[in-house]
Amino acid sequence: MAAPERYTRFRDISVSERILNTVFLLTIGLGYLMALANMYYTHQRHDGKAGLSVDDIIISYHGSNDQTRLGTAINGIMEPNLRFKSDKDVILQWIQNGADEPEYNEKIAPILNRDCVVCHTPSINPSLPDLTHYATVSEVAHAGGATIARLVRVSHIHLFGIAFILFFIGKIFLLCDLNVHVKRVAVVIPFAAMLLDVVSWFITKQNSSFAYVVIFSGALMGFSMGLQILLSVYQMWFYSRKNTGS
Numbered sequence: 001m002a003a004p005e006r007y008t009r010f011r012d013i014s015v016s017e018r019i020l021n022t023v024f025l026l027t028i029g030l031g032y033l034m035a036l037a038n039m040y041y042t043h044q045r046h047d048g049k050a051g052l053s054v055d056d057i058i059i060s061y062h063g064s065n066d067q068t069r070l071g072t073a074i075n076g077i078m079e080p081n082l083r084f085k086s087d088k089d090v091i092l093q094w095i096q097n098g099a100d101e102p103e104y105n106e107k108i109a110p111i112l113n114r115d116c117v118v119c120h121t122p123s124i125n126p127s128l129p130d131l132t133h134y135a136t137v138s139e140v141a142h143a144g145g146a147t148i149a150r151l152v153r154v155s156h157i158h159l160f161g162i163a164f165i166l167f168f169i170g171k172i173f174l175l176c177d178l179n180v181h182v183k184r185v186a187v188v189i190p191f192a193a194m195l196l197d198v199v200s201w202f203i204t205k206q207n208s209s210f211a212y213v214v215i216f217s218g219a220l221m222g223f224s225m226g227l228q229i230l231l232s233v234y235q236m237w238f239y240s241r242k243n244t245g246s
């Protein structure tokens with residue numbers, strides 16, 4: 001004799017409940033597709049090329065050494081202020097290398113002190129970038145990327161909002177007739193992927209190669225959530241296993 005059925009399955013719930021579950025799941029699915037489209041439109045052009053790429057993600061979170069204010073100025077309107085043209089490449093190379101302080105002291109400060117601080121000193125022109133010391137030069141030599149404040153804001157919205165969505169999708173999904181071990185793992189995966197996604201935004205800000213983790217975890221969350229939705233809708237309406245009591 002098999003043990004009596006203790007847990008609710010789709011076959012145990014009313015048609016009205018199935019309808020409610022189904023419209024909820026389909027609306028969430030549509031919302032997710034819209035979120036993807038939104039991500040595409042907000043990020044796709046960061047690198048100047050159409051289409052969403054890893055570079056777009058890197059620029060959004062990490063910033064780009066090609067788009068610093070100092071780099072743009074020295075490539076453009078400020079170039080004539082350089083006494084030696086060759087110093088332009090020295091400065092651009094330093095920006096590319098990450099604009100650190102030791103190299104600043106060794107190579108960059110002498111150039112700026114000679115050619116730039118005549119104007120770029122707070123006491124002379126308070127509205128211009130201060131090029132007299134590393135901290136303020138560093139600000140114009142690093143570019144873009146997400147600020148911690150923005151990441152924190154987006155993270156808390158994501159974590160609260162998506163946790164709710166995943167919880168309800170998971171609650172419905174648990175009514176599927178499936179191996180229990182598969183279900184136990186399957187309900188954790190989208191949550192884990194979301195956490196990994198959020199954590200990797202912060203890491204990508206420091207280390208651009210983590211952009212791949214952002215993409216992987218985002219895709220894993222979408223995939224595992226989509227699978228739960230599709231399986232649930234399928235089992236709710238098209239699947240009828242004889243009650244075996246297991």
Ligand code: HEC
Nearest residue numbers: 069070073074078081082112115116118119120128129140
């Ligand atoms: C003769 C005065 C003068 C000198 C010398 C000078 N600048 Fe400037 N710089 C300016 C002015 C004025 C602006 C503002 C230009 C504007 O906003 O159109 C500016 C703007 C800038 C900016 C900010 C651009 C932005 O993103 O708003 C940077 C960076 C900069 N200069 C770097 C330099 C560097 C590097 C040097 C030395 C090679 C230099 N400047 C030499 C007057 C000067």
